[in-house]
Amino acid sequence: MTETVLPTRAEKRKFKMDMRALSPFIALIVLIIAGALINPDFLTASNLLNVVTRSAFIAIIAVGATFVIAGGGLDLSVGSMAALTAGVMILTLNNLGGGDVGTLAIGLLAAIALGAACGLANGLIVTFGRIEPFIVTLGTMGIFRSLVIWLAAGGTITMRNFELRELYRPVYFGNIFGIPYPIIAFLVVAAIGALILYRTSFGRHVVALGSNEDVARYSGVPIWRVRTLTYVIQGICVGIAVLVYVPRLGSATPTTGLLWELQAITAVVIGGTALKGGIGRVWGTVVGAVILELVANIMVLSNFVSEFLVGAVQGAIIIIAMLVQRSVHRGR
Amino acid sequence: MDSVLRAENISKSFGPIEVLSGISLDLRPGEVLAVIGENGAGKSTLMRILSGHLPPTKGSLHLNGQPITFSGPVDAEAHGIVLVHQEILLAPDLTVAQNLFLGREIRRFGFVDDKSMRERTRAILHELGTNIDPDREVSRLSIADRQLVQIARALLVPHTVVAFDEPTAVLTPIEAESLFEIIRKLRSQGVAVLYISHRLNEVKAVADRVTVLRDGRHIATRDIEGLEPLEMARLMVGRDMSKLYPEKPETASDQVVLTVRDMAVPGYVENASFTLRRGEILGFGGLIGAGRTELFEGIVGLRPGQGTVTLDDRNVHFRDAREAMAAGIVYLSEDRKGKGLLLQQNLRINLSLAALDKFGRGSFIDKGAEEKALDQAIKDFDIRTRSRDLLAGQLSGGNQQKLLLAKMMLLEPRIVIIDEPTRGVDIGTKEQIYRFIASLAAEGKAVVVISSEMQELIGLCHRVVVMRNGRVAGEVAQADLSEDAIVYLATGVHEERAAEIAAGHA
Numbered sequence: 001m002t003e004t005v006l007p008t009r010a011e012k013r014k015f016k017m018d019m020r021a022l023s024p025f026i027a028l029i030v031l032i033i034a035g036a037l038i039n040p041d042f043l044t045a046s047n048l049l050n051v052v053t054r055s056a057f058i059a060i061i062a063v064g065a066t067f068v069i070a071g072g073g074l075d076l077s078v079g080s081m082a083a084l085t086a087g088v089m090i091l092t093l094n095n096l097g098g099g100d101v102g103t104l105a106i107g108l109l110a111a112i113a114l115g116a117a118c119g120l121a122n123g124l125i126v127t128f129g130r131i132e133p134f135i136v137t138l139g140t141m142g143i144f145r146s147l148v149i150w151l152a153a154g155g156t157i158t159m160r161n162f163e164l165r166e167l168y169r170p171v172y173f174g175n176i177f178g179i180p181y182p183i184i185a186f187l188v189v190a191a192i193g194a195l196i197l198y199r200t201s202f203g204r205h206v207v208a209l210g211s212n213e214d215v216a217r218y219s220g221v222p223i224w225r226v227r228t229l230t231y232v233i234q235g236i237c238v239g240i241a242v243l244v245y246v247p248r249l250g251s252a253t254p255t256t257g258l259l260w261e262l263q264a265i266t267a268v269v270i271g272g273t274a275l276k277g278g279i280g281r282v283w284g285t286v287v288g289a290v291i292l293e294l295v296a297n298i299m300v301l302s303n304f305v306s307e308f309l310v311g312a313v314q315g316a317i318i319i320i321a322m323l324v325q326r327s328v329h330r331g332r
Numbered sequence: 333m334d335s336v337l338r339a340e341n342i343s344k345s346f347g348p349i350e351v352l353s354g355i356s357l358d359l360r361p362g363e364v365l366a367v368i369g370e371n372g373a374g375k376s377t378l379m380r381i382l383s384g385h386l387p388p389t390k391g392s393l394h395l396n397g398q399p400i401t402f403s404g405p406v407d408a409e410a411h412g413i414v415l416v417h418q419e420i421l422l423a424p425d426l427t428v429a430q431n432l433f434l435g436r437e438i439r440r441f442g443f444v445d446d447k448s449m450r451e452r453t454r455a456i457l458h459e460l461g462t463n464i465d466p467d468r469e470v471s472r473l474s475i476a477d478r479q480l481v482q483i484a485r486a487l488l489v490p491h492t493v494v495a496f497d498e499p500t501a502v503l504t505p506i507e508a509e510s511l512f513e514i515i516r517k518l519r520s521q522g523v524a525v526l527y528i529s530h531r532l533n534e535v536k537a538v539a540d541r542v543t544v545l546r547d548g549r550h551i552a553t554r555d556i557e558g559l560e561p562l563e564m565a566r567l568m569v570g571r572d573m574s575k576l577y578p579e580k581p582e583t584a585s586d587q588v589v590l591t592v593r594d595m596a597v598p599g600y601v602e603n604a605s606f607t608l609r610r611g612e613i614l615g616f617g618g619l620i621g622a623g624r625t626e627l628f629e630g631i632v633g634l635r636p637g638q639g640t641v642t643l644d645d646r647n648v649h650f651r652d653a654r655e656a657m658a659a660g661i662v663y664l665s666e667d668r669k670g671k672g673l674l675l676q677q678n679l680r681i682n683l684s685l686a687a688l689d690k691f692g693r694g695s696f697i698d699k700g701a702e703e704k705a706l707d708q709a710i711k712d713f714d715i716r717t718r719s720r721d722l723l724a725g726q727l728s729g730g731n732q733q734k735l736l737l738a739k740m741m742l743l744e745p746r747i748v749i750i751d752e753p754t755r756g757v758d759i760g761t762k763e764q765i766y767r768f769i770a771s772l773a774a775e776g777k778a779v780v781v782i783s784s785e786m787q788e789l790i791g792l793c794h795r796v797v798v799m800r801n802g803r804v805a806g807e808v809a810q811a812d813l814s815e816d817a818i819v820y821l822a823t824g825v826h827e828e829r830a831a832e833i834a835a836g837h838a
Contacts, residue, residue, distance in 0.1 A: 199696045201688045208685055211674040218634065218663070218671045219686040219739075220654035278676055 023324070024271050024287040031294045039301040049180060051297045052290055053172075056182035057082070057241040059289035061260060062267035063186075063193040063282060064119075064237030067230040068133075069268050070197065070280025072210035073126065075234050076137040079260035080144035081118045085111050085242045086252035087148045087157045099163030111246075112239035118144065119235020123228035141261070149254045158251040165250050172247040182244045186286065189240060194282040196233075203280075206230060210277025259311055263292055266318040269325065292317070335394075336361050336524045337382065337413065337493050342391035344377055348718075349728070351377050352548045354391070359493060364515060364525040366539035366556075368532065370568055370758070374548040375528045376418070379497050382526065383415035384408030412492035416499060420478045422485075424471035429453040431470055432485050456484045460514055475621060476507040483514065494518060495526040500534060501784070504619060504823050512538045530568070532561035546570050547758070577791030578767045580810075581774035583611030584794045589778050590661075590747055592631060595639030600626035601802045604639070608747065608778045613769060615793030616782040617818045623802040624782045625666060628749050632656035632663045657686065662740040666751035666782070668729070672736045675725030679717065680706050682724045682735060687742035709738035714764060730761030737768065748772055749780040754788065766792055786815045798822050 035042040042048075061078050068075045089111040096103045118140070125136045151157065159165050174181050197203035205226045208216040216223050246252070269275055270291055271284025295317065296310045305313065335358035344352040352374045359365050369375050380386040382393070384402030392399050395411055402408040405415070422431045429450045438445045438452070453466035462480050470478060479499065486494065496515070500508040515538055518525055529535055535542060535556075542559060544551040544567040551567050569576065590608040595601060601623040608614050616624045630637025633650030641648050643659060650656040653663065665671040673682050684691050684702050691701050709715060713734040717727060724735060733753065740748070753769065754762045769792060772779050783789050789796045796808045798821035805821040808814075 195696075201692060201695075201697060204681065204685070204688060204697060207677070207681075208674060211676055212670070214667075214671040215674050216685075218653055218665050220652070220657045221685070222652070222654055278674070 021272055021281065021284065024281075024284045024291065027270070028287050028291055028294070031291060031298070035294065035298045035301070038298060042298065042301055047297070049178075049183070051293050053180045053182045054297075055289045055293035056186040057245045058260060058263045058267055058292065059186045059286050060189045060237050060241040060244065061234075062264040062271075062285045062289050063189050064234035065264045065268045066193065066271070066273050066280050066282050066285045067197065067206055067233045069265070069273050069275060070210045070277055071206040071227060071230040072213065072277030073133040073227065073230060074137065074265075075119075075122060075133065075231060076261045077118070077122060077141040077144055078234065078238050078264055079257035079262075080141045080148070081115065081235065081238045082242055082245070082257035082260055083148045083252055083254070084118070084144040084151075085114050085239055086246050086256055087151050088114050089242060089246060090157045090159050090250075090252055091151065093164060094160050097161065099161050099167065101167065104164060104168055108243055111242050112236060115235040115237070115239025115242065116232055117235065119232040119238070120228065122235070123231030126231065127224045127227050145254075148252065148256070152252065152254060154254065156251050156253045159246075165247075168247045168250075170247075172244060185240065185244050186289075189237065190282055190286045193237075197280050197282055202226065202229065207278060207280060210274075210280070212278070259314075262311070262318070263289070263314060266314055266321065267292055269318055269321045272325070274325070275322065334361070335359055336396060338394040338397075339378075339382060340392050340394065342378070342381055342388045342393075344374075344381060344386065345389045350389075350548060352381070352388075355545070355548075355550045356391075357543050357550070357553065359524045359526060361492065361524050362519055362522045363540045364519055364527055364538055366527045366529060366535040366542045367545060368528075368530055368535055368542060368564060368568055369545035370530060370762075373545040373568070373758075375530075375545055376497060377548075378545065379415060379495050379526065379528055382408075382493075383413055383495055385415070409489050412490055413495070414486040414489060414491045414493070415495045415497065416483050416486045418497040418499075418501065420475070420482060422470045422478060422482060425469060427467050427469055428457075428464055428473070428481050429466035431481060432456070432466075432488060434485075436488075452488075453484070456488065457481075460484055460487075461510060476503050479503065479507075479511075483511075487518075491523060493524045493526065495528070497528045498530075499527075500529065500531060501620065505819065506823075508534065532564045535564065536561055544568055576763055576766065578770040580613070580792070580794060581611065581770050583774050583776060585610045585612070587611075589644060591640075591642040593640040593642070595627060595630060595637060595641070597623070597626045597630035597635055597637040600635075601630060601637070601799075604799070604802075604804050606797050606804060606807075608780060610778055611773050611776050612794045613773045613779045613781055613792055615789035615796035616780060616799065617784075617786065617789050617796050618799035618805070618822045620784055622799040622822065624799050625751055626802075627799070628663055628751065628780065628782065632661055632749070634663065657743050657745070660744075660746035661749070662686075662743055662745040662747070663749040664736055664740055664751060664753070666755060668732050668736055668756075669725070673724040673732055673739075676723055678721055678723055679710075679715075679727075679735060680720070683709055683739050683742070686739055690742065705742065709735070709742075713738045713768070728758070729756035730758050730765075733757050733761065733765060737765070745777065747778045747780070749782070751782040752784065753781060754783075754785070786818050789813070789818065790815065800824065 065075060065078065089107050092110045093103060093107040096106060122137055122140055125131060126133045171181055176184065197206065205221045208221055209223055209226050213223060267288035268285050270288030272281040273279055273285060292314055295313060299305050299310060299313065300307045338358040340356050342352060342355045343350060355378060367375050367378065377386065381388050384405045384407055394400065423434065426434065432453050433449045438449050450466045457464050460480055460483065464473065464477050464480065470481065473481065499511055503511065515525055515527065527539055539556050541553060541555055542564065543553040546568060587610040588607050589610050593605045595604040604627050618624055626635060629635045631641055633652045633656050648659060669675060680702050683706050691698050706720065715731050715734045717731065724732060727735065750769065753765050757765065769779055769781065781793060790813045794810050796813060796818060798805045798808065798818055800822055808817045
C-alpha cells in the first residue's frame with residue numbers, strides 16, 4: 001500500500017557514493033594539473049608547501065565545521081570567534097608580560113579555553129534556546145566581531161614582548177624534516193577528527209542527529225549533549241587555528257578572520273559533507289581547504305583574474321559545489 | 333461495454349520488484365467499484381497509476397474506449413479523473429477557500445477574486461452537506477472536516493471518475509456514513525467512483541462491484557450482491573483468516589510490571605490509567621487521534637507528560653527515551669520512516685544506533701561486532717535484502733519493520749511497546765511479526781500493541797484498552813473481544829447504530 005522501494009540498483013548507487021567521496025580528490029588533481037600548465041613555478045615544493053601551510057587555519061576550523069554540519073547545524077561565527085580569540089590571547093600574553101615558555105603556554109591555553117567557551121555558548125543557545133543555528137551564530141558573529149573591535153579600540157592588538165614573539169614565531173614558520181608545523185598541526189587535528197567522527201559512539205550519534213533528529217531522539221541518542229558538543233569541538237578547533245595563526249603576523253585586527261566562515265563552510269561542502277547533515281567527510285574537508293588555497297594561489301600566479309576577487313571566486317565555488325552535490329545526490 | 337475508464341494488463345515494477353502484475357479492470361459510469369486488498373496488495377499503486385501519479389511499466393489505459401497515457405496527475409485531472417488522497421494534503425495556515433483554489437485561483441484583473449472563490453466554496457461544501465466556513469483556517473478544522481475540504485477540492489474540477497483512497501481511515505462511523513452519502517450522490521450523478529479500502533463492512537455498504545487484489549495480482553471481480561464480508565476476507569488473504577494470528581501464549585500472569593496512574597500529556601491525553609502484566613500482550617485501540625501514541629510517548633519521555641508511572645513497585649519518571657531504555661522499556665514508533673530508521677544510512681548503522689554502548693571497545697565502536705549483530709539480525713528476523721550495503725530507505729515496509737524490531741531488541745527490553753506494528757507491511761510479513769510478538773510474550777516480556785486494525789487487536793491481544801478523545805474509554809477482556817465492543821468504546825456508538833444516527837443527521 002505505502003510500500004516504497006527506491007528504484008536504484010546497488011552497483012549504480014555504490015558508484016555514485018564513491019563519486020561523492022572521490023570528487024574532492026579528483027578536483028584537487030585537476031587543479032594541480034591546471035596550475036602546472038599555467039605557471040611552471042606552481043609545481044615547486046616550496047610553492048606547494050606554502051599553499052598547504054596557508055590553508056592550515058581554514059582546514060583546522062573546517063574540521064570542526066564538519067562536526068557541526070554533519071550534525072545538522074551551522075556555525076557562521078567562526079571568523080569572528082577566531083579574531084576575538086586571537087585578540088584575547090595576545091592581550092593575555094601582553095598582560096602577563098613574560099617572555100618565557102610558561103607565559104606562552106598560559107596564552108595558548110587561554111586561546112583554546114576561550115574558543116571552547118565561545119563554542120559552548122553557541123551550542124547551549126542553539127540547543128536549550130531551540131533557535132535556528134543560523135540565527136544564533138549570526139548573532140554571535142556580530143557579538144564576537146564587535147568585542148574584538150572594542151578590545152582593539154578600532155586599531156590593532158600586537159604582541160609587545162619581542163622575546164615572546166621570537167619564541168612563538170617558529171610555530172608558524174618552523175618545520176620538522178622540512179614539513180612546516182602548521183601542516184603537522186592540521187594533519188593531527190584532521191586525524192583526531194576522523195577518529196572521533198568515524199570510530200566513536202559520539203561520532204555515530206552526530207551523524208544520526210544530522211540524518212534525522214527524530215530518529216536519533218527515539219533511539220535514545222542524547223541529542224542535546226551531542227549537539228552542544230559539536231559546537232564545542234568547533235570552538236576548540238578555532239582555538240587551535242588561532243594558535244597557528246597568531247605567530248604569522250603577531251597581531252589581531254578588526255579584519256582578522258574576515259570571511260573565514262565562508263571558507264570553512266566551503267571547504268566542508270567541497271569535501272562532500274552534506275550541508276543538511278547526516279554525512280561527514282573529515283578528509284574531504286581537509287582537501288576542500290587545500291583546494292580553496294590552491295585556487296587563490298593559481299589566481300595569484302596567473303593573470304586571468306585579479307587576486308582581489310579571491311573572495312568572489314570562493315563564493316562561486318561554494319555555490320557550484322552545492323549544485324554538484326545535489327546532482328550527485330539526486331541519483332540516490 | 334460503455335466503460336469510462338479501462339485498465340488492461342497493468343503492471344508496475346520498482347527496480348526488480350514487481351508490485352502490480354497484469355491487472356485489468358473497467359469502471360462504468362454511475363457505479364461504485366471497490367478495490368480491496370491487504371496492506372501491500374498494490375491498491376494504492378493501482379490507484380496512483382489510474383490517476384496519472386505513476387506511469388505503468390506495462391499495460392494500457394483506455395478512457396471512453398480510446399487508449400490514453402497521462403503525463404501526470406494534472407493531465408489526468410484535465411481528463412476528468414480525480415484522486416482523493418489518503419493523507420490530508422492541505423496547507424494548514426490557509427483558509428478553506430484558499431486551499432480549495434490553491435494553484436487554480438480565480439482571478440479578476442490579475443488579482444485573486446476572493447469573493448467569488450468564497451461563494452463557490454460555500455456552494456460546493458453545501459452540496460457535500462456541510463456548513464464549514466470558507467474563511468476558517470484549515471488548521472482549526474477537525475480531521476473529518478479537513479477530509480471533506482479535500483474531497484471538495486478534488487470535486488472542484490469537472491470529473492467523470494473520482495477515486496477515494498482509504499477515505500475513512502480517520503473518520504468515526506458517523507462521519508464515514510455521511511461520506512457514503514456523498515459517494516452515493518456522486519454515483520447518482522453518473523460519476524464513476526473507485527473506492528479503495530480494506531474495511532469490508534464499508535465496502536459492503538457502499539460498493540456495487542468489488543475487485544480483490546492480493547500481492548499485486550487480480551484475484552476476482554464480483555458483484556456486491558451475494559458477496560459477504562467473510563468471503564471478501566477470504567479472497568483478500570487467500571486462506572483461512574484464523575491462521576494469520578498465532579496462538580495467544582498462555583503466559584499472561586497476574587504479576588504487574590507497569591502501572592500508569594492519571595497520566596496526562598498536555599493537549600492529547602488526560603487521566604489515563606492502566607496496568608501491564610508480565611507475559612501479556614495488551615492492545616490499545618481507538619480512532620486515529622485518540623491519543624494512544626501520545627500517551628506512550630509521554631510515558632517513555634518522548635513528550636512532556638505528568639502522572640504516576642510505577643515500574644516494579646518503583647515510581648519512575650523518564651526525561652528521554654534513553655532513560656526509558658535503560659529501565660528496559662522500548663517504544664517502536666508508528667512512523668518508521670520519520671522516527672524509527674535513518675533512511676539514508678545503511679542497515680548496520682541503523683541496527684546498532686539505539687544499543688551503541690554494547691558495541692564499544694574502549695571509546696571506539698567495534699565494527700566487527702556490529703557486522704556480526706547484523707548477520708544475526710538478518711537471520712533471526714528474516715530481513716530480506718539484496719545487499720547488506722543497502723540503505724534502510726531502500727527496504728520494503730515489512731523489512732523496515734523487521735529491522736526496527738531487530739534494532740530495539742538489541743536493547744534486551746522487558747517491556748516492548750509497538751505502535752501500529754503492521755502498517756504498510758505485506759501479509760506474509762504480518763504473520764511473521766505477529767508470531768514474533770507472541771514469542772516476546774511467551775518469553776515473559778510485557779508487550780503493548782497499539783493498533784487501528786481491530787482484527788489485529790482481537791487476534792493478537794489478551795486484553796484491549798480502548799481510548800477515545802484522549803481518555804481511556806474502557807477495557808475489553810479476552811473473552812469479550814469483538815469488533816463491536818471496541819468500536820463502541822472507541823466512538824461511544826454501536827456500529828449498527830452509527831448508520832442510523834448518520835441517516836438521522838443527513
